Amino acid sequence: MDRVEKSGVIARWVKTHLVLYTGPTRHPFILSIRDRTIDFSSFKRWLGQDYIFVREFVPFAASVLLKASKNSDDNSDMEVILSGLASLSDEISWFKQEAAKWDVPLSDVVVHKSNQNYCRFLESLMLPAVEYCVVFTALWAIETVYQESFSHCLEAGRKTPPELLAACKRWGREGFGEFCRSLKKIVNRCLEKAADEALKKAEVTFLHVLGLEIEFWDTSHGGPK
Numbered sequence: 001m002d003r004v005e006k007s008g009v010i011a012r013w014v015k016t017h018l019v020l021y022t023g024p025t026r027h028p029f030i031l032s033i034r035d036r037t038i039d040f041s042s043f044k045r046w047l048g049q050d051y052i053f054v055r056e057f058v059p060f061a062a063s064v065l066l067k068a069s070k071n072s073d074d075n076s077d078m079e080v081i082l083s084g085l086a087s088l089s090d091e092i093s094w095f096k097q098e099a100a101k102w103d104v105p106l107s108d109v110v111v112h113k114s115n116q117n118y119c120r121f122l123e124s125l126m127l128p129a130v131e132y133c134v135v136f137t138a139l140w141a142i143e144t145v146y147q148e149s150f151s152h153c154l155e156a157g158r159k160t161p162p163e164l165l166a167a168c169k170r171w172g173r174e175g176f177g178e179f180c181r182s183l184k185k186i187v188n189r190c191l192e193k194a195a196d197e198a199l200k201k202a203e204v205t206f207l208h209v210l211g212l213e214i215e216f217w218d219t220s221h222g223g224p225k
């Protein structure tokens, strides 16, 4: 493949795998927020699990920052990730406040098996040998799934319960959308130059994230741990 064919690779992947892509972004959990049929106990389960996930996500994002500082040919990559890390600090405070509001004791959360699997996957990506464009693809996919999911709960026609608007805005707001677009630009640039093998690995990683995100949303039902 030449450089021209490889450009805009993210858009091509999303088009090719559209059914898989909408699996997490239009998951029943998200649709139930949007149409107000959600059971608040599901939201509380999600809140507890996601707090654990975000705490694991911070070292992953930091590992991408480290790779950016070593491998990237563009200085602005590091700044984009750094701004993401700064919002994660804010996010952890938000989770604590929200958990207090909903009476979710964060210290007692039993980590769900799917959450554990997801965190193990993040750990595997933190190894120094994993290519920059592969980890960056994962970072983009993880953030974008949340952005596309929660922004759907803010779009016209929504019946989103007012109690959940703050959560939806956290990931659905325009500022976070802008951040995800910056991530996408970096991924596209990086993949354009990648060898075919790394490109394939990045695509598999993208699909893997979609599956893990579906399983993560599924934990809100409170099924088997």
Ligand SMILES: Cc1ncc(CNC=O)c(N)n1
Residues within 6 Å of the ligand: 050, 053, 054, 057, 091, 142, 143, 146, 213, 216
């Ligand atoms: C399971 C999951 N995926 C993506 C995100 C969004 N990134 C950071 O907040 C998240 N909080 N949780």
